[in-house]
Amino acid sequence: MKRAALIFLPWWLSLWGAGSAEAQEGFDMQQLAEQQARQDRNVLDDAKELLAADNHAEAALAAHLGRDLKDIDQQEESIYVLGKALYRLELYHSALQQFAEILEKGPDSRFFDAALEWCLFISRKLVDDASVNEVIAKYGSRDFPENYRDEFLFRLARYHYLEALRRDGGPAVAAGQREEEGLSIEGNIFGTGGDRAPAKVEKKRGGGLSIGGDLFGTGSEEPEAESEEGVSLGGEGALSASAHLVEAEKLSLRVSDGSRFGPRARFLTALVQFKNGRENDALGSFKEVVRTTGERDDRGSRKLRELAFFQLARTHFGAQQPSFATFYYDRIDRDSTEWLDALFEDSWAHFRLGNYEKALGNLLTLHSPFFEDAYFPESLILKAVIYYENCRYAEAEKILEDFLSRYEPVLEELGRITSQPRSATEYFDLLEGIRNPDLASPVQAEAATLEKILGLAMADPQLARLDASQGEVKAELTRLKEEHPLLAGTPLADILTRTLARKRADLVGKAGAAIERRLVREQEHIKELVQQAVRIGIETARSEQERIESKLRRVQTQPKSIEKTFVRWTDDEKIVWPFEGEYWRDELGTYELTLARSCR
Amino acid sequence: MVLRTWSAAFCLVVLTFGLPVRAQQPEQPVDEETAAEGARTAGEDSEEEAEGPRLRDRVKSVQRKVFIKRGRFEFYPQVAFSLNDAFFRNVMLSGSVGYHLSDSLSLEASAGWVAARTESNVVQFLRRETDSLLEDNPELEYKADLNFAWAPIYGKLSLFGEAILHFDTYLTLGGGVFGTNVGTQPAGNVGIGQRYFITDWLVVRLEFRNYFFVEERAGESDLQTPGFIGLSVAGFLPPKFEYRFQ
Numbered sequence: 049m050k051r052a053a054l055i056f057l058p059w060w061l062s063l064w065g066a067g068s069a070e071a072q073e074g075f076d077m078q079q080l081a082e083q084q085a086r087q088d089r090n091v092l093d094d095a096k097e098l099l100a101a102d103n104h105a106e107a108a109l110a111a112h113l114g115r116d117l118k119d120i121d122q123q124e125e126s127i128y129v130l131g132k133a134l135y136r137l138e139l140y141h142s143a144l145q146q147f148a149e150i151l152e153k154g155p156d157s158r159f160f161d162a163a164l165e166w167c168l169f170i171s172r173k174l175v176d177d178a179s180v181n182e183v184i185a186k187y188g189s190r191d192f193p194e195n196y197r198d199e200f201l202f203r204l205a206r207y208h209y210l211e212a213l214r215r216d217g218g219p220a221v222a223a224g225q226r227e228e229e230g231l232s233i234e235g236n237i238f239g240t241g242g243d244r245a246p247a248k249v250e251k252k253r254g255g256g257l258s259i260g261g262d263l264f265g266t267g268s269e270e271p272e273a274e275s276e277e278g279v280s281l282g283g284e285g286a287l288s289a290s291a292h293l294v295e296a297e298k299l300s301l302r303v304s305d306g307s308r309f310g311p312r313a314r315f316l317t318a319l320v321q322f323k324n325g326r327e328n329d330a331l332g333s334f335k336e337v338v339r340t341t342g343e344r345d346d347r348g349s350r351k352l353r354e355l356a357f358f359q360l361a362r363t364h365f366g367a368q369q370p371s372f373a374t375f376y377y378d379r380i381d382r383d384s385t386e387w388l389d390a391l392f393e394d395s396w397a398h399f400r401l402g403n404y405e406k407a408l409g410n411l412l413t414l415h416s417p418f419f420e421d422a423y424f425p426e427s428l429i430l431k432a433v434i435y436y437e438n439c440r441y442a443e444a445e446k447i448l449e450d451f452l453s454r455y456e457p458v459l460e461e462l463g464r465i466t467s468q469p470r471s472a473t474e475y476f477d478l479l480e481g482i483r484n485p486d487l488a489s490p491v492q493a494e495a496a497t498l499e500k501i502l503g504l505a506m507a508d509p510q511l512a513r514l515d516a517s518q519g520e521v522k523a524e525l526t527r528l529k530e531e532h533p534l535l536a537g538t539p540l541a542d543i544l545t546r547t548l549a550r551k552r553a554d555l556v557g558k559a560g561a562a563i564e565r566r567l568v569r570e571q572e573h574i575k576e577l578v579q580q581a582v583r584i585g586i587e588t589a590r591s592e593q594e595r596i597e598s599k600l601r602r603v604q605t606q607p608k609s610i611e612k613t614f615v616r617w618t619d620d621e622k623i624v625w626p627f628e629g630e631y632w633r634d635e636l637g638t639y640e641l642t643l644a645r646s647c648r
Numbered sequence: 649m650v651l652r653t654w655s656a657a658f659c660l661v662v663l664t665f666g667l668p669v670r671a672q673q674p675e676q677p678v679d680e681e682t683a684a685e686g687a688r689t690a691g692e693d694s695e696e697e698a699e700g701p702r703l704r705d706r707v708k709s710v711q712r713k714v715f716i717k718r719g720r721f722e723f724y725p726q727v728a729f730s731l732n733d734a735f736f737r738n739v740m741l742s743g744s745v746g747y748h749l750s751d752s753l754s755l756e757a758s759a760g761w762v763a764a765r766t767e768s769n770v771v772q773f774l775r776r777e778t779d780s781l782l783e784d785n786p787e788l789e790y791k792a793d794l795n796f797a798w799a800p801i802y803g804k805l806s807l808f809g810e811a812i813l814h815f816d817t818y819l820t821l822g823g824g825v826f827g828t829n830v831g832t833q834p835a836g837n838v839g840i841g842q843r844y845f846i847t848d849w850l851v852v853r854l855e856f857r858n859y860f861f862v863e864e865r866a867g868e869s870d871l872q873t874p875g876f877i878g879l880s881v882a883g884f885l886p887p888k889f890e891y892r893f894q
Contacts (some may be wrong), residue, residue, distance in 0.1 A: 621713055622710055625711060627800060638709045
């Protein structure tokens with residue numbers, strides 16, 4: 049037995065030794081893991097401490113190290129801290145990237161709600177908040193933080209509305225489709241980016257007005273791969289345009305009336321209602337916007353109120369109610385950027401009412417030296433039509449000649465530009481060439497009007513936002529390189545630079561595509577106007593011939609030409625000033641032109 | 649005298665601004681040849697020449713008044729300086745309230761007193777050179793009157809191309825009493841003035857008013873015609889107005 053014990057002793061010992069080695073190894077591993085966790089914790093703590101101490105660049109670098117941590121929770125926290133640090137460094141696009149990454153992990157993430165709020169803060173800093181809205185729509189939950197619920201709901205509603213527009217129309221047919229549908233709006237009720245949007249009124253299409261553009265102007269209408277991936281809110285990824293509209297209306301109605309976003313949400317509701325063909329509901333909602341906003345409110349509210357008046361006018365015009373339309377057009381303030389558009393559209397409404405004096409008076413303002421740069425080619429067509437309607441054929445012909453001499457070369461030039469195969473980037477360079485005359489422009493814009501069109505392209509809110517957004521990303525790239533030397537040459541800076549460069553290229557591409565669309569749209573528009581001018585010219589010549597023949601036959605022409613009385617009085621609240629060739633700034637928009645002779 | 653003073657005041661205002669002025673005119677003669685240049689379009693007369701006398705298209709600006717007075721009260725303190733007294737310079741302070749029956753017609757009640765009086769150089773000269781005593785000097789003391797005002801002219805000034813200042817010109821006629829150092833006499837007055845509209849409720853007024861009353865002094869009756877040029881800042885109530893016609 050003893051012998052046996054001795055024999056097995058080495059084995060036992062070996063076994064014991066082995067066991068103790070394994071135990072030792074396990075012990076070491078645990079220690080190592082603990083040490084690693086401590087180190088990880090230290091990395092994260094360092095990042096947080098640096099952030100708290102306002103050493104944002106160092107905090108960002110430390111947090112970036114934390115991205116590789118094994119612990120998922122710590123990893124997420126590192127990304128979150130990195131996002132915050134980048135935000136503090138005013139690298140908003142880069143920060144958004146980090147928060148989007150957290151949101152992508154879903155509502156189970158400890159930092160989900162906070163990241164959502166940070167996205168909101170970022171959206172307030174960016175010119176174009178479309179990318180933020182997209183992130184919110186893509187990854188956001190339905191339970192938004194109480195404090196920001198209305199804003200989130202509004203943003204989501206807006207996202208769905210724009211998605212509906214995008215899916216409904218698509219980039220190539222957007223303009224045309226809108227024209228047929230009657231009304232679409234350009235502008236930005238969020239008050240970011242450019243506001244001025246040249247309106248194009250197609251009064252004879254579909255019985256309504258169409259004003260090309262995008263009210264919220266939050267980016268390109270081009271299909272984007274990311275967007276096609278869909279929205280995570282209940283799997284709306286495959287939603288049709290109408291489903292998006294339903295969603296937009298539902299969400300906009302959930303925004304409480306008393307909140308800052310209440311009026312904007314009502315405005316959005318009205319747009320959806322109009323889009324769905326519920327014009328009366330839309331009118332009611334637009335009026336609600338007017339009721340809830342005051343003339344003395346902040347700039348954003350006043351702008352919204354004005355847009356509501358504008359849409360009321362356009363909706364009534366589309367519904368063949370020009371007298372209501374003129375009432376609302378008159379509500380647009382003279383200082384508004386929309387005023388010239390309102391004046392022009394008001395001319396159509398007065399024309400429809402047979403109030404030629406006011407229609408011509410408005411056109412006199414539009415064609416005054418004050419607005420030499422304004423671009424309203426259709427105004428000449430309208431003027432010619434009014435003279436034609438009043439049997440003033442000679443003047444009508446002159447106006448048409450003037451129109452054709454001005455715009456036929458523009459049409460040719462536009463055709464030349466758009467017929468050449470160009471990439472979106474080259475189109476963007478075209479814009480850069482106009483903006484910066486020192487750069488060699490790829491287009492020899494001979495006609496001043498062409499420059500005006502290209503200038504207008506820059507004033508397009510959608511393009512303006514894309515352009516501003518790419519400028520913002522460019523500036524962020526510069527800041528990253530120049531203002532934060534601590535980050536220079538680090539892996540974090542490399543990653544951010546690559547991401548930002550990709551983003552900028554994408555935005556430039558979208559802006560270029562928007563310019564191309566704009567030019568093509570303008571080309572089609574002018575082409576159509578030229579065709580109209582030719583048709584009116586033929587009609588004018590025919591009517592004039594009939595008139596001459598009637599005279600030769602000594603038959604009274606029909607309708608009979610009469611002398612019109614120039615009325616110099618008005619009601620007690622108004623003043624009549626004679627116009628003697630001198631424009632007074634305060635009189636713009638108040639002119640009335642009495643045709644001395646007319647058959648109406 | 650009144651007119652000249654008025655003209656001088658008006659010119660002073662205009663020259664001070666050195667600016668274009670435009671006033672609503674009563675009916676202007678139709679001058680077909682000089683009618684609105686801006687309304688002319690080439691070739692328009694070809695048909696007209698064949699059909700009858702040359703007529704030109706006419707353009708007018710139909711503008712809302714920037715200030716509506718109808719149905720509002722106007723309160724204005726005023727400081728006025730005598731103009732046509734060779735011996736004394738009087739400074740009269742007054743307070744007035746008016747009610748605008750329409751945009752061009754109003755009724756005003758006013759009361760004031762002479763707050764300061766200084767002798768002119770003439771008095772000092774006479775005292776020094778002729779050793780005159782100048783006893784029983786006529787001294788203006790107070791006045792109270794009820795007036796009717798009519799504002800037939802509405803105009804505007806362009807302030808260096810930067811802003812437009814609207815004004816109206818009014819005529820006023822009224823009666824009341826005028827007190828001097830020999831007693832209180834019934835008095836009439838006529839005046840002309842301008843209101844410059846600053847805000848919806850604030851107006852600056854410049855006016856000339858001449859008073860007429862018969863005063864008996866040392867057994868002799870004499871017609872006194874003191875004239876004052878006054879400046880006031882007026883406030884309107886209610887401070888806001890609404891247009892009746894859209």
